[in-house]
Amino acid sequence: MKISQAFKFEAAHRLPNLPPTHKCSRVHGHSYRVEVQLDGRLDPVTGFVVDFSDLEEAFLGIIKALDHRCLNEVEGLENPTAENIVVWIWERLKRKLHQMSSVRVYETSDCWAEYDGR
Numbered sequence: 076m077k078i079s080q081a082f083k084f085e086a087a088h089r090l091p092n093l094p095p096t097h098k099c100s101r102v103h104g105h106s107y108r109v110e111v112q113l114d115g116r117l118d119p120v121t122g123f124v125v126d127f128s129d130l131e132e133a134f135l136g137i138i139k140a141l142d143h144r145c146l147n148e149v150e151g152l153e154n155p156t157a158e159n160i161v162v163w164i165w166e167r168l169k170r171k172l173h174q175m176s177s178v179r180v181y182e183t184s185d186c187w188a189e190y191d192g193r
């Protein structure tokens with residue numbers, strides 16, 4: 076069974092590898108939405124795949140590292156595209172959440188990157 080939980084963080088960034096004429100080469104901000112999906116067995120006693128509270132706790136470190144930051148200053152996010160952010164989050168969460176099956180990072184409500192480790 077699949078379950079998912081959404082998180083939000085606010086951050087600034089610029090995309091340093093784009094030409095100066097591109098608007099995203101300038102510093103700007105986004106209200107990022109992150110969706111973490113888990114795929115696992117339903118525990119017949121708890122009725123949970125994973126307790127959402129445990130997922131929230133696992134995500135706390137990500138929020139602490141990214142919320143209200145300039146993402147370019149975060150180690151490993153020197154080029155903070157949605158694609159690079161989703162891989163960065165995946166690599167940090169996978170150690171704690173073995174049932175994680177995919178992560179989505181929404182830069183706007185219409186644009187997102189999704190990663191499942193491949």
Ligand SMILES: Nc1nc2c(c(=O)[nH]1)N=C([C@H](O)[C@H](O)COP(=O)(O)OP(=O)(O)OP(=O)(O)O)CN2
Nearest residue numbers: 090098099103105155156157158159182183186188
């Ligand atoms: N494949 C990707 N393309 C772009 C990314 C990205 O991470 N991956 N990022 C950007 C910029 O960060 C840009 O800010 C996003 O701009 P946009 O989608 O246009 O969103 P806005 O809210 O700024 O757009 P408006 O239409 O001006 O409201 C660009 N491309």
